[in-house]
Amino acid sequence: MGVSQGFWHHELWLPPGATWEDLKESADTHYPQPQDLLLCIPGALLLIFVRCLFERTVALPLGRGLGVSDKRRPKVQPNTTLEGFYVLLGRTPKEEDLISLAKQSDLPIKKVETWFRHRRAQDHPRLMKKFCEASWRFIFYFTSFFSGLALLYDKPWFWDPTVCWLKFPQQPLPPALGWFYLLELSFYCSLVATLPFDVKRKDFKEQIIHHIATITLIFVSYCANMIRFGMMVMLVHDASDYILEFAKMLHYLKWQRVCDAVFIAFAVVFIVSRLVVFPLVVYYYFVTKLPLFPVSCLINAFLVVLQLLHIFWSYLIIHMIFSVILRGEKRQDARSDTEESDGSEAEDPAKNQE
Template sequence: MTSTVFSWIWSESFWLPGNITWADLEHPPPGAEYPRLGQVLYAVPLSVGVLVLRLLFERLVAKPCAHILRIQSGVSRPAQPNAVLERFYKSRTFPDVKQLEGLSKQLDWDERKIQRWFRLRRNQDKPTILKKFSESMWRFAFYLGIFIYAIRHLWVSPWMWDTKECWYNYPFQPLSPGQYNYYVAELAFYCSLMLSQFTDIKRKDFNIMLVHHLATIALITFSYANNMLRAGTLVMCVHDVSDIFLEAAKLANYAKCQRLCDGLFVLFSMSFFLTRLIIFPFWIVYSVLIESWEIIGPYQSWWLLNGLLLVLQFLHVIWFYLIARIAIKAIFKGKVSKDDRSDIESSSEEEVDANGRNHSSRGLNSKDASHNNGHPKVNAGDH
C-alpha cells in the first residue's frame, strides 16, 4: 500500500517530460548534482530559525533604530474598565444596533459613549507604530539582502540574459550551491511569513496574502522538485525588487519623513509595474509557457507550475489596482493617501450611531494611527 501511494506521488509521467525516468537523474556527471526534494525540505525546520532570527533582529536592531528616529510606541488611550462591556467584547468587538440599545439600557449609558468605548478597546488590541516599524524593517533587511545575493548569482548566469537557457538540456541541469542557498532561504522565509501572518498585523487582504504565501511555497517546492531552478530563481528575484521599496516607504512613513515616503512610494509603484506586470508576465511566464513548450514540450507538472504562476499574476493585478487607487489619490492630495488595507483605527474613526448617521471626530479623516501629522500608512501590495 505504501509503495503504491509513493509511486503515485512520484509518478514519472507527472513530474518529468516524456521518455525521461528518475533513474536517468540518479547518475549526474562527475562533480555535479541534481536537485532532490529532500534537500529543500530542510527549509521547514529552518523557518523556525528564521522566526527566532526575526525576534532577535527586531529587539537588537529595529528597536534601537526606532529609538534613534524617535519612533514611539504610540500606545492608545485605554478604555474605561467595565466588566459588562469587557465580557461582551470577548465575543463580539462590533456590536450591532440592537446590541447597542441593550447595553445602553443595562448600563444606563448613552449609545454614543458605548460606541466610543468599543473603539478605544479595539485600539488597545491593535499593534503600535513601533511594532509595525520593527516588522517592516525586518522584511526590508531580508528582501534587500536576498536580492543582492540573487543578483550576484544571476548576473553571471546565461539564463538571465537568454531565458531559453532555462530549458536547454532540461531536466539534466546541475544544481549549483548558489541556487540551493537561494531556494532554501526563500522557502524558509515564506514559511515563516505564513506562520507569523496569524500573529502579525492583520490587514484586510489577509486571505489574499494567505493564498499568496501558499502559492509561493508550492511554486518554490514544485519547481525545485522537477529542477526548474533556473526559471525559479528569475521568478523569486523579480518578486523581491519592489518589496524593497515598499518596506522602505513604510519605514519612512513611520519615521514621519513624508517627502521620502512619497518618493519611495513612487519608486515602489514603478518597480511593481515594471517587474510584476511587464517583466514577470511577458518575459518569465512567456518563457515557462511558450519557450519551454517549444523546447521540451508540456507534461503534467508543467501545467501545475504554470497554473501557480498565473495565480501569482492574478494577485499582482489585484494589488496593482490597490496601488493605483493610492497613486490617484496622491495626485489630487499631493501625498500618499491612506491604504485601503489600513489595519488600525484611531480616535478619529468615523462612528455610526443607532440611526445610521456618520459622526466624524473633530473633523479628522484618517482611520490609521500612523496618519498623525499627515503621514499615511503605506502597505499595499505587500507579500
C-alpha cells in the same frame, strides 16, 4: 508505498520522455532531492528567532533613535459585560446590540460606543511594531535580491531566457542555488507561521493566497528541477519588495516627501517587473518552451494566480499615486490595518502590497 510511488511517478513531475534516472546523481553532478526541502522547517524556526532578535536589538533602538513614537491611547475601564461581547461576539456591535449592552451595563449608549472604540484602538498595532516588521522584511528582501543577482549575473540563462530550458530536466544544481531556494522557502514558511501575530492588513486573504502560491511554486519547481526558472521568478518578485519596505519605514518616520519619492520608485519597479518582465519574458518562455505535463500545468495555474494578484496590487498602487501623492487627498490605506478608521496611525494604501 504504492501511494508514494504514484505521487512521485516521473510522468507527473517530468516532461514526456524524461524519467528520474535522467536525474541520477553522481560524484560530480548534483540534482535537487525533495528531502532537502525538509530543512525548511528548522530554517523557518531559525528565521523567526533571528527576526525576534533583530527587531529587539536593532529595529527597536533604531526606531526610537530616529523618532518613531506611539500615540497615547485612552485607557479602557474594565467592564465584564462589554469585554465578553467584544471577545466572543464582535468588536463592532450593531445598534440593537448597543441598546442591549447599555441596559445590561447601566451605561448610556454613547459611553458604550466610546468603550468599544477605545477597546478597538487598544488592540490596534503600535507604530513601532509596524516599523520593526518593515525593517525585518527590508533587510531580508534587500539581502535576498542582491544575493540572487550576484548568483545569477554570470549565468547565460539569466540574460537569454531561451537557454533557461536547454537540456531540461538534465540541469545540474549548483549548491549555492540550492541553498538560496531553501532560504526563500524557509522565509515564506516563517511568514505563514507569524501571520496571526503580525499586523493584520485588509488584504489578509490575498496575503494568504500569495504565500500559499509562493510556497507551492518553490516546492514543486525544486522537485521538478525547474531551478533556473524558479530563480528568475524569485528575482523578479524580490526586485521591488525591499523598496516597498523602505517606503514603509520612511512613512512610519513621517519623512513623507522622501517616502513619496521612494514609493513612486517602488511603483515603477513593481509595474515593470510584475506586469512587463514577469508575463512577457519569464512566463512567456515557460509556456512556449516547456511541453505540457501535470506539474507544468499546476505551476502554470499558480503563476496565473500570482499575476492576478499583481494586477490587483498594481491597481492599488496606481490609485495611491494619483489620489494621494499627486492630488493630495487624505491618506487612507486600502491595505491598512483593521480598524484603521478608529483614529490610529493611518497608513498609505498600496504601501503594504505583499
